[in-house]
Amino acid sequence: MHSSVTKQTGFVALMIVQIIFLVLYWLFVHYGKEALPIEDSGSNEQHDSKYPHFQDIQVMIFVGFGFLMTFLRKYGYSATGYTLFLASLVIQWAVLMKGFFKMEGGKIELSLENIIDADIAAAVPLISMGALLGRITPIQLLFMALFEIALFAVNEYVALDILSICDVGGSITVHAFGAYFGLAVALMLRPTKDQNDAGKYEGANYLSDIFAMVGTLFLWIYWPSFNSVLADGTGQERAIVNTYLSLAAATVTTFVLSALVSHENKLDMVHVQNSTLAGGVAVGTVCNLLIGAHGAILIGIIAGTVSVMGYRFITPFLTAKLRLHDTCGVHNLHGMPALISAIASAIYAAMVTREQYKSDLGTIFPAMLNQTEIEASNTTELNAHIMGGYERSASTQAGYQLFGIAMTVLVAIVGGTLAGLVLKYTNFRKLQKEEHHQDELYWEVPEERKDE
Amino acid sequence: MHSSVTKQTGFVALMIVQIIFLVLYWLFVHYGKEALPIEDSGSNEQHDSKYPHFQDIQVMIFVGFGFLMTFLRKYGYSATGYTLFLASLVIQWAVLMKGFFKMEGGKIELSLENIIDADIAAAVPLISMGALLGRITPIQLLFMALFEIALFAVNEYVALDILSICDVGGSITVHAFGAYFGLAVALMLRPTKDQNDAGKYEGANYLSDIFAMVGTLFLWIYWPSFNSVLADGTGQERAIVNTYLSLAAATVTTFVLSALVSHENKLDMVHVQNSTLAGGVAVGTVCNLLIGAHGAILIGIIAGTVSVMGYRFITPFLTAKLRLHDTCGVHNLHGMPALISAIASAIYAAMVTREQYKSDLGTIFPAMLNQTEIEASNTTELNAHIMGGYERSASTQAGYQLFGIAMTVLVAIVGGTLAGLVLKYTNFRKLQKEEHHQDELYWEVPEERKDE
């Protein structure tokens, strides 16, 4: 009875959040000019060409994340359901939080662009959720996501607009942030020593593993859209091609290593479902740079290797030594590959020359422009906030790339620690060990299932 | 033996229908100019930009509807198979039926546009099928769909071209029509009083519920494409953004209410699979109007509320009192949300001003144009059939919106009643109670399944 009352309070709080969103939209959001009627219908400009990219990303967020997490055999309702719920909540919130940094006349201008940004932001708490899958309630998720998105918006603004780092595919601002935030929460919520064993239901069965492949395959397929949606001009074509090749190389490498490190050289579905995607994360920050096809393939090979090794050796180590549980292994799919991407971005940034990048210099590394170029350009808006000002050298830019990832990881860990402390020491209903990794507490489950 | 002979006759009839289609296409259909070679290849115009929207809608029709209906635990072959079969039949038929209203020189001009329209039309009998799922045979479905599409084409023509109502996302002409037609058929086929209990197999199991989420998620993701495909100019961007926000708000609301009204505050997969989508239906007719982001969110909240309440209270009531069975709850997902959309369209239409809508007035509400505007415009074709002529006031347009939904519901109910009477009192093979909601009668089912 008591549990039910608490649940009820939680859901009422969620309704209040939704109503607050309604009010905030009423007060602060209006259509941007792309969505407003124009005087003369003759000049009908083409619909924004990013729409197909947007729809691909939608599939990644809702079907990709949702089904990837169905691998737990008794947690399929939660995996797909909470993904849908959390993303629906977060996209509304992200439009507001990201919009507050760009308000004009006290209003957020709404168009397709904002909702693309919101979809990307939705990936952040979904990544964190992966670290905590099956161990926290939807109401805890709600709180975590609201706080995390606010912090994400600040960190992203600082990284992209003030530090002026390149991060077109979001490996730093999205993947590293989401992963280390989630891991910090997981560390705060770690079990006592006598409860550190795997949960009774913490595993896949044959069919849940196949459902998870629906998620993996759609994430794989549409990853080039995720990495390229914010790229411009010819950088977009590079982002597509490089992401594709990196994924392919990471996939082949994953199969090899999975077989070599596993028992009896058998392939492990955990690796196939996750490490095959590490190539997409690891190439994210650099995918629109001139890394060459071989650069993309090399990054993919490294990412696949690191990710499989992570699942095989690092995750069990963290669980055993730090009692840091990471249900989906987000450290291996998002965390370490994002670090690789950040390091790669510093290396490639250090080698940037005007001769090679031509007009892409300004779109990819605006802080490297000099006075003449800024004046000549009519596309670049002058950004007074860039740390250290314009005219950065290549090696300075490389330094800022490293600064960017260091700051992001730090902010994520501090933020996640705070969030974890709140979730642990305040009045939130918490799950008991025996309630982990199963739908029954929050879902009506058909009778047949309960017998299992 | 007898049953097999009847089935055989039904399938032979289906083949004859397909051959009649072949002949009708031979006689009446030729390529439109978009699909015909041109003199000078230099002037190669861009391929129609609606193609990505079209493919999104294809996913909704085939995967979305197909998998949404797999929630029945012994009806998965039928859910996916009949969706594929019915849609394949209907798209061919809809090109003809809708084309007959626009023939030029006795020929239907075929291009991408027609098959987009046909895909949208395919949603109509699939919605109706949801009300009847598991209780009628594929041959009954065939007959129902052929009749329904013919009636749908007439009703849509009257609503859009004569009444000149706005309905860009089809909530009135597609959702309300399909839902009330299907419910009327269901009422005609209602069981006797002693057979009014739920069927033995009328329920989900754990895995069928997860399969259904494949349908839900793809419908959710691509709904903005469905609502915006026929919108023009900046109205298309509004349609996308508004649909997205309405879906998000409906989803959050659905989770809250599902928990609050259910036993022990547990979430109900029926709500999650269906009511989350009600936001897409409820915003359909108004999604390209200037409803504002807050308007979209408000509509989503209302739709989610009404839909969950419908599943929880209205559907059981209708089943108990009227013996009106509605397997998928189309009344809650399509019927009531479509009514909300129609009412919203009257409210927003009543507030339309030239100052706000500028050049969109003519594309959204052509009947409100005045003589000067029609002459100035070179895009609007003069439509001599508009009821009451041009120069409608905003409040008159509002009235026509209400007239449009009233007519549509009436036509759908009368048509569905007729179709139901034919299905009941003529020679169609009918399903017995014990044959309901299971694949075995029409499908080869693996042995293991039969033991269950």
Place this chain on the structure above:
Amino acid sequence: MHSSVTKQTGFVALMIVQIIFLVLYWLFVHYGKEALPIEDSGSNEQHDSKYPHFQDIQVMIFVGFGFLMTFLRKYGYSATGYTLFLASLVIQWAVLMKGFFKMEGGKIELSLENIIDADIAAAVPLISMGALLGRITPIQLLFMALFEIALFAVNEYVALDILSICDVGGSITVHAFGAYFGLAVALMLRPTKDQNDAGKYEGANYLSDIFAMVGTLFLWIYWPSFNSVLADGTGQERAIVNTYLSLAAATVTTFVLSALVSHENKLDMVHVQNSTLAGGVAVGTVCNLLIGAHGAILIGIIAGTVSVMGYRFITPFLTAKLRLHDTCGVHNLHGMPALISAIASAIYAAMVTREQYKSDLGTIFPAMLNQTEIEASNTTELNAHIMGGYERSASTQAGYQLFGIAMTVLVAIVGGTLAGLVLKYTNFRKLQKEEHHQDELYWEVPEERKDE
């Protein structure tokens, strides 16, 4: 133990292949001009409009093929996993093999175009894999695919550039080639007479059949993108519309015939999963010709009929008489429908006139151009390799179409026979009868599954 060592060697070989790819890319591949920075960002050309088509094809390759093959009840990890692995390997290899025919200055120019081509090429070994599903190891697949892609690239070059046949949807060069190559391998690997019965696990169960429908539906939906991606101008719109109608007609026909030829007139999921798609293959080569909507529907009806009859009568015959096993029935889905498409292409080519095809003549049948037209055109590059030179008559073109399919089938059978002999008589680890159609040998499978 011995088996494990052999497996290990195989996976090490795979890693070496991936590293060789890395080196070859380093040496031979650089970005094409579409992916290189430009001087002036003002002239930012639109991103290539084929990107949405590309993503649709990605879904077909990875989700479509992968899930279509999950119909085997104990082979779901392999179906989805090997598809992912094999496609990842092949797309890297196909960029190289196809690129070698178009090198400029010793370099392959890389852009979106190459990876679209690579995706299409990935379909070839996946089709062949369908014939062999469950009977060969991933390392055998690896070898087969590398050899097959090399041969495919040569055959395609000869067919399209030298014979100058039309084959926009790849029915000849992709589907016929993949199917007959795979069947030839299967014939070489045929069992001894006493082992010719079906394998213990060679069958579906209820849920594996529903998973397979995920594959079928996505293949169905996106087939218009596959057939139209390489079409130009108005031919692209015809390719879309014709493919759509042919699929619809094949689907209706499949349902009818499946019921009529099956036991007790029950529908067979094998037909529904596969023969419904035969319309897409059969219209492939001619989909951008002026075949008319009725032509597309007629081809669909024929394809559905031939495919169902093939599953019902020809496949069992081949298995019984030739011991030719064809797990997925690729002969019925890809082989025979591709022959239909080739024959149709000869018939329609024989009827081509300048008056009808106008400027599309040069894009579809370049060898039919005459001297004046070539000079007038500034889009067509002069191709010195065309067999028999320019100025072909319609009937000559028809002859070449038949020559093209005959050559392709011959090359595929010879190549497949060679590959099969190598797989059989060299040191590859082979599967024993009892190891067929089940994941366990190469995958970690959850305990519960092993009991079955």
